[in-house]
Amino acid sequence: MSLLEKRDSDSAHSPSDDEKRIGVSPGEFKALGHGDLPLNPDADLSEAERALIDKRLLWKLDLRLIPWLCLLYLISFLDRTNIGNARLVNLEEDLNITAGQYNAALSLFFVSYSLAEPLTNVLLKRLRPSIFIPLIMLLWGICMTTMGLVHNFEGLMASRFFLGLTEAGLFPGISYYLSCWYRREEFGIRAAIFFSAAAVSGSFGGLLAAAIAKMAGVGGKPGWAWIFILEGLATILIGIASFWMVFDFPDEATFLSPVDRERVIRRLKADQQSSAEHEDFKMSYFWASVKDWKTWLYAVIYMGADGPLYAFSLFLPTIIGPDGLGFKDTTAQLLSVPPYALAACLTVLIGYVADRTHQRGLCNVGVSMLGVVGFAMLLGSKQPSVQYAGTFLGALGIYPCIANTITWVSNNTEGVYKRGVTLGFVIGWGNLNGVVSSNIYRAKDKPTYYVGHGVVFAYLLLFLVGGSSLMYVLLRQENTKRRAGKRDHLVEGKSEKEVDALGDIRPNFIYTL
Numbered sequence: 001m002s003l004l005e006k007r008d009s010d011s012a013h014s015p016s017d018d019e020k021r022i023g024v025s026p027g028e029f030k031a032l033g034h035g036d037l038p039l040n041p042d043a044d045l046s047e048a049e050r051a052l053i054d055k056r057l058l059w060k061l062d063l064r065l066i067p068w069l070c071l072l073y074l075i076s077f078l079d080r081t082n083i084g085n086a087r088l089v090n091l092e093e094d095l096n097i098t099a100g101q102y103n104a105a106l107s108l109f110f111v112s113y114s115l116a117e118p119l120t121n122v123l124l125k126r127l128r129p130s131i132f133i134p135l136i137m138l139l140w141g142i143c144m145t146t147m148g149l150v151h152n153f154e155g156l157m158a159s160r161f162f163l164g165l166t167e168a169g170l171f172p173g174i175s176y177y178l179s180c181w182y183r184r185e186e187f188g189i190r191a192a193i194f195f196s197a198a199a200v201s202g203s204f205g206g207l208l209a210a211a212i213a214k215m216a217g218v219g220g221k222p223g224w225a226w227i228f229i230l231e232g233l234a235t236i237l238i239g240i241a242s243f244w245m246v247f248d249f250p251d252e253a254t255f256l257s258p259v260d261r262e263r264v265i266r267r268l269k270a271d272q273q274s275s276a277e278h279e280d281f282k283m284s285y286f287w288a289s290v291k292d293w294k295t296w297l298y299a300v301i302y303m304g305a306d307g308p309l310y311a312f313s314l315f316l317p318t319i320i321g322p323d324g325l326g327f328k329d330t331t332a333q334l335l336s337v338p339p340y341a342l343a344a345c346l347t348v349l350i351g352y353v354a355d356r357t358h359q360r361g362l363c364n365v366g367v368s369m370l371g372v373v374g375f376a377m378l379l380g381s382k383q384p385s386v387q388y389a390g391t392f393l394g395a396l397g398i399y400p401c402i403a404n405t406i407t408w409v410s411n412n413t414e415g416v417y418k419r420g421v422t423l424g425f426v427i428g429w430g431n432l433n434g435v436v437s438s439n440i441y442r443a444k445d446k447p448t449y450y451v452g453h454g455v456v457f458a459y460l461l462l463f464l465v466g467g468s469s470l471m472y473v474l475l476r477q478e479n480t481k482r483r484a485g486k487r488d489h490l491v492e493g494k495s496e497k498e499v500d501a502l503g504d505i506r507p508n509f510i511y512t513l
Helices: 003-013 017-022 047-087 091-095 099-127 129-147 153-167 170-179 184-215 223-245 258-270 283-290 293-320 329-335 337-357 360-380 384-411 416-432 450-483 496-501
Strands: none
Touching: 047 091, 047 099, 047 129, 047 153, 047 170, 047 184, 047 223, 047 258, 047 293, 091 099, 099 129, 099 153, 099 170, 099 416, 129 153, 129 170, 129 223, 170 184, 170 384, 170 416, 184 223, 184 293, 184 329, 184 337, 184 384, 283 416, 293 329, 293 360, 293 384, 293 416, 293 450, 329 337, 337 360, 337 384, 360 384, 360 450, 384 416, 384 450
16 A cells, blocks of 8 residues: 555544644644644655645545535525515516516515625534535425415515525635635635526526416415425425535534645645634624725726626516517526526636636626627517527626636635625625615516616626626736735734734735736
């Protein structure tokens, strides 16, 4: 047996020499400065053996973390957008609500969702992922199920408000959680695979809604009610399973041996990250995020992607349906599938390319131009075939930029709580624009929906393309100054601990473009 095989065998079954030497158990890793790396358990191995161990470790992390988290986000996005599918099967008529009241119900979700988001990552860190994530899933599953039991506008509004409140922690929480496991150049492809679940839920949701709607009349319930009830019950079951399937941060993860936990911490420290470590919350971390200009420019960029995302996902069935391109209800549900499927593939591809090139800003600009062209086709043509092709380009220009922007934010924000708070602000502000998205596709504008298409076009061009271009230029200038030593004065006279506390303000922290 080789030294490498013996090392892995010992880590999996009984304490190895390294484990005895390290002498730690989950949660006992001490915070280290950026100049200090944890003890290297593989120091006596060759470079090839260390590379193989690292590859095996990364594969273990991927198998344990990514598939289940993708499922959770698929369920989350399905539950927040299935109201668009329910609308096609007489939701408004059965509840006796107007188009304006329907849009108000959509808007209310984003109000509670956005207001709760900035604080959710603090709760995630304090309660632990293995408790916080399953708990909020149970709560929003209950809210989702009760949406199928409402009989009037007031009931729909109440259920949408609490659905937004309980769902708020998942996307920023998992985005932050994953960033605490992977190096910066590894995070993009994983975030893209994770977010591609949103596009998959769009295609899957259309097929599922078309099937469930055929249950109309069962138990005296209309088809749209069964969409909410069955999908809500599925969320509850998956939430219960998540108590066993969601793990804590690297220093406490029970599926890793002590040596593997040490390896994960070491590779993050080598990447100039401390986000996997324990840190007591202080208001200074909150204000560090608030005072950072990048937080607000990233929020503008993200709103340029997120506003169009919700407009597209909530109203694509309407755009394609009888009041839009003229396709019948079931046909419209099915025609909404291909754009989402293609967008899921491009999302993963862009994640891979951006990880390899380290050019997230340019990826944002290039991909979002597809969306600009797509919505220009929806605005400028009256041919259903051309407009339907425009929905493909629209999806391709929107979905990859969500995951790429969140990865960009995570790459360039250092510090345990600062990163969590920043992601909360950025994602919260982006989702608050769902209020706008919920009200731009008005019934009186059918079948052209010029106002809706025009607003999305403007969001993509001004905020996503323009904001990403500006961020790219500013970060490039800042990196040039840091490499030239023009930021070295920021660490003069400071102790190592004080320098470490600067996070991404440290002169040796080079931003990802």
